[in-house]
Each structure stands twice: as structure tokens, then as C-alpha cells.
Amino acid sequence: MTSTESPNPLRELAPRDLREHTASTxxxxxxxxxxxxxxxxxxxxxxxxxxLMSPLVWDLAHIGSQEELWLVRDVGGREPLRPDIDDLYDAFQHPRADRPSLPLLGPAEARAYVREVRSKAFDVLERAPLEGRKLTEAAFAFGMIAQHEQQHDETMLATHQLRQGEPVLHAPEPPPRRIGNVAPEVLVPGGPFLMGTSVEPWALDNERPAHEVHVGAFVIDTFPVTCGQYVAFLEAGGYDEPRWWSEAGWAYRSEHAITAPRFWRREADGWWRTRFGVHEPVPADEPVVHVSFHEAEAYAAWAGKRLPTEAEWEKAARHDPATGRSLRYPWGDEEPAAQHANLGQRHLRPAVTGAYPAGASPLGVHQLIGDVWEWTSSDFAGYPGFTAFPYREYSEVFFGPEYKVLRGGSFGTDAVAIRGTFRNWDYPIRRQIFSGFRCARDPRPDERA
Known part of the structure; x- marks a missing residue:
């Protein structure tokens, strides 16, 4: 059976429809x-x-600065609006800790700037040919900027989680569990599958190109690890036992006196957490969030398992054994909708396990998209044949063992910024991000048949 990947319907849109879709995004x-x-x-x-985070006003003006650089100046060939602020909003020039001391645009000026940039960018979208250049083919540059803004929106959401004070963000509760009991694990048969993409028009450079990967048989958790499961690790003394932790993980846990997921604390009647200014009991049936790679790895060792590799995660999410195709999303090729996954800040928390049966993969793995970013055991690296585009600083400068790959997106990730092939990465110590995990293991001899 030849491995193939599903095409993206964006490529079939007429130019006017593509412009309307892009403008809406x-x-x-x-x-x-x-x-x-x-x-x-x-x-x-x-x-x-x-x-760990920039002031919110820096993120806002940075969004406008990147949009000006790529859409107004490059694609549109227009005169620069604010060349004087290019260095201020270059993320590689100034560490986050130093940004408050910079002569940043104030709130009113930043808002006016991003409005002006957007007006010009929409004018460029109306006039620019969406072909002839790799940067503009199928409106790639506009899709890249939409993803960039949504990525910073998720970063700003994480900043909201870190701020002190009364709640200022509000959203309805996610849906309840909608399925009965299912097996806690899924066996994924060994064999090849097509990883990455060569056809997604808005896929970013580190997702490319598609390439066949052979993955041995493995077993993966049906759902992300829940808070209730994680509490069992806490109550068993998991944070006090070096044997569950890597040397680097134990050193970090000890130096910073980490005893639970970030924003959790033990009270007389159990574990509580703070979520966007709300103080509440930790919900047992939600995926655990705000854990580092080191914590995820330690839990997996305690549970007699391990974290999945990035290839294992993607195979569980995309491989359709009936056809051999690699799907765009676990549920198929259609764009994410409310019934598929907890995305786009529609809710301000992960949904309970079993809330999205329509989002399950053909193999029966649930909630791979949305809810929490899932740590994998893999270092961030380019695929065979990787080419940096349109600039090295998006991906290539981060390749190496310092960064671990996360997959699947969170409740704070927008649909435009997540795919079955999308790759996120961060330092293994990070806990302020909306990160969780699921476990994997090698199959027993009786499970391989």
C-alpha cells in the first residue's frame, strides 16, 4: 500500500474565494x-x-511589525510605515526580560499602528497576485502572518494566566464527556507512514517535506493524562523519588523546589489551582496542564511507560490503516469545527476526556488536537530535505537537543495554527505554556499479533 497524504482544499479555491477566506482568517x-x-x-x-513573558503591549505591536515587514513591505512593495521600530520588535534582538525597559509604543500608539498596518495589508491582499512567487503562492505569506498572530495570541493568553488580580477573561464551559467507557490504550501496528507534508499550502518550513517513516508497533494512551491520574503520582511521592526523573529533570526540580504542576497548591481538602484568576479544585477528569517535559517524563517512568516519539504521535494522529493515507487531522480532512476539538479559546480550560468523540483518529485515539500541547520525547530537528523558508529564524536556529517537540495544540490554539503535521517546540523546563502529555509504551509479546 503506497503512502499518500490528503490534499488541502485551499488549493482548489478560485482566487476571489481564496482572498475572502484569507481575509476572514x-x-x-x-x-x-x-x-x-x-x-x-x-x-x-x-x-x-x-x-518569562513580554508585556502585552509588546506582543501587540510585534504582531503589527511582522505584518508590516512581510505583507506591506515585501509582498506589497509599499513604503515602510515605521522603520524606526523594526529593532524594538525584533524578537531576536531583545530577550523578553529586557523588553519593558525599551522605548515601546504605548497602548494607544500600538493600537493605531496595527490598525494602519492591517488596512494596508488588506489592500495588498486585494491586489497582489497569489501566484508566481513561493511567498505568495496560495496566499502563503498571509497565512503565515495569520498563524503568527494567533501564536502570539496564545502567548498573550499565557500571560493572562500569569497576571494577578480578578478574572478579566470569560468563556463558556467546554462540553461534557460524550462517550462511555473505552479502552485506556490503543495498539498502533508497526509499519511505514507518511510524516510531514508537501501539499499543505500554509504549512511552515519545519513541517516539510513529506517523507516516509517506519515506526515499530507501539501502544499509546487513548487520552491525555488527566489531573486525577497525575494526583496519584503526587500522592505516591513522585516528586520526592529521584529514580523517576532524568538527571537534568531532578536537578531542575530540586533547584526550583517544584512539588506539583504550576498553579497548583495543596490545601486541607485536596489540590486546588488558579486558572485565569479563578481559584478552584483541580478537576480529576481534565487533562493535566502546565507541566514541563521533565515532569511528564517522570510521570511516564512512574507509570511504567514513556513519552511517545514525535513520529509515534503523528502516526497515531494521522495514519488511516484502511487506506494507507496520512490524514490532515485525526478525524479526516475537513477543517476543525466545534465538534472535533477544543481550540481557539472557545473555552478557557481543557475539556474532560471523552468530550470530542468526533475528533478521534481512525485508530481510536482521542483528543490529539486541542486541549493541551503534548510533550514528545523527540528533540526539535529538520526533516530530511528541510529547507528554511522564508527565514532561518522561524525554525532552523532552534534545531538541536535544547528543545523538545510538542504536538497537537491546546485550548488556546487557533485552528489556523494547528494541523496533524504542526510542530511546536520549547525548553523542557517550560511550565507556563498550556502543556500536558500522554504516555506510550512498547507492546507486550501477546499484543503484537
Whole structure:
């Protein structure tokens, strides 16, 4: 059976329909940026809530700066609006901890700037040929900028989680569990599958090219590890036993006196957490969130398992054994909708396990997209045949063992910024991100048949 991947319907759109789809995608990102920044006053916008994060007003102006550089100047060939601020909003020039001391645009000026840039970008979208250049083919540059803005929106959402004070963000509760009991694990047969993509028009460079990978048989958790399962690890003394931790993980846990997931604390009646200003009991049936790679790895060792490799995760998410195709998403090729996954900040928490049966993969693995980013055991590296595009600083400069790959997106990830092939990466110590995990293991001899 020859491995193939599903095509993206964007390639079939007429130019007018492609422009309308792209404009709508950009507008959705901007609505979210505005909501996240309008939710707080100017003092909150300019304050640094954690040295791990930029002031919200920096993220806002940075979104505009990148849009100006790529859409207004490059694609549109227009005169620069604010060349004087290019260095201020270059993420590689200034570490996050130093950004509050920079002469940043104030809230009113930043809002005016991003509005002006967007107006010009929409004009460029109306006029630019969406062919003839790799950067503009199928509106790639516009899709790249929409993804960039949504990625910063998720970063701003993480900053909201770190801020002190009364809740300012509100959203309905995610859906309840919608399925009965299912097996806790799924056996994924060994064999080849097509990893990555060569056909997704808005896929970023590190997702390319598609290449066949042979993955041996493995068993993977049906759902991400829940808070209730993680509490069992806590109550068993998991944070006090070096044997479950890697040398680097134990050193980090000890140096920083980490005793539970970030934002959790033990009270007389059990474990509680703070979530966007709300103090609440830890829900047993939600995926655990705000854990580092080191914590995930230690839990997996305690449970007699391991973290999946990136290839294992993607095979569980995309491989259709009936056809041999690699699907765009676990549920198939259609764009994510509310019944498939917890995405786009529709809710301000992970959904309970079993809430999205329509999002299951052909192999029966659930909630691979949305809810929590899932740590894998893999270092971040380019695929065979990788080519940096359109700039090295998006992916290539991060390749190496310092970064671990996360997959699947979170409740704070927008649909435009997640695919079955999408790759995220971060330092293994990171806990402020919306990160969780699921476990894998090698099959027993009686399971291989």
C-alpha cells in the first residue's frame, strides 16, 4: 500500500474565494488580539507579569511589525510605515526580560499602528497576485502572518494566566464527556507512514517535506493524562523519588523546589489551582496542564511507560490503516469545527476526556488536537530535505537537543495554527505554556499479533 497524504482544499479555491477566506482568517486573529488586549487597562498592558513573558503591549505591536515587514513591505512593495521600530520588535534582538525597559509604543500608539498596518495589508491582499512567487503562492505569506498572530495570541493568553488580580477573561464551559467507557490504550501496528507534508499550502518550513517513516508497533494512551491520574503520582511521592526523573529533570526540580504542576497548591481538602484568576479544585477528569517535559517524563517512568516519539504521535494522529493515507487531522480532512476539538479559546480550560468523540483518529485515539500541547520525547530537528523558508529564524536556529517537540495544540490554539503535521517546540523546563502529555509504551509479546 503506497503512502499518500490528503490534499488541502485551499488549493482548489478560485482566487476571489481564496482572498475572502484569507481575509476572514486574518480578521479572526485580529478580533482575538483586540479582545485579549482590551480586557485589561493600560497599566496592565505595559506591565511585565513575568520575566518569562513580554508585556502585552509588546506582543501587540510585534504582531503589527511582522505584518508590516512581510505583507506591506515585501509582498506589497509599499513604503515602510515605521522603520524606526523594526529593532524594538525584533524578537531576536531583545530577550523578553529586557523588553519593558525599551522605548515601546504605548497602548494607544500600538493600537493605531496595527490598525494602519492591517488596512494596508488588506489592500495588498486585494491586489497582489497569489501566484508566481513561493511567498505568495496560495496566499502563503498571509497565512503565515495569520498563524503568527494567533501564536502570539496564545502567548498573550499565557500571560493572562500569569497576571494577578480578578478574572478579566470569560468563556463558556467546554462540553461534557460524550462517550462511555473505552479502552485506556490503543495498539498502533508497526509499519511505514507518511510524516510531514508537501501539499499543505500554509504549512511552515519545519513541517516539510513529506517523507516516509517506519515506526515499530507501539501502544499509546487513548487520552491525555488527566489531573486525577497525575494526583496519584503526587500522592505516591513522585516528586520526592529521584529514580523517576532524568538527571537534568531532578536537578531542575530540586533547584526550583517544584512539588506539583504550576498553579497548583495543596490545601486541607485536596489540590486546588488558579486558572485565569479563578481559584478552584483541580478537576480529576481534565487533562493535566502546565507541566514541563521533565515532569511528564517522570510521570511516564512512574507509570511504567514513556513519552511517545514525535513520529509515534503523528502516526497515531494521522495514519488511516484502511487506506494507507496520512490524514490532515485525526478525524479526516475537513477543517476543525466545534465538534472535533477544543481550540481557539472557545473555552478557557481543557475539556474532560471523552468530550470530542468526533475528533478521534481512525485508530481510536482521542483528543490529539486541542486541549493541551503534548510533550514528545523527540528533540526539535529538520526533516530530511528541510529547507528554511522564508527565514532561518522561524525554525532552523532552534534545531538541536535544547528543545523538545510538542504536538497537537491546546485550548488556546487557533485552528489556523494547528494541523496533524504542526510542530511546536520549547525548553523542557517550560511550565507556563498550556502543556500536558500522554504516555506510550512498547507492546507486550501477546499484543503484537
Amino acid at each position: 486574518l480578521a479572526r486573529a485580529r478580533e482575538r488580539s483586540v479582545a485579549l488586549t482590551d480586557a485589561v487597562d493600560d497599566e496592565d498592558l505595559t506591565r511585565q507579569h513575568s520575566k
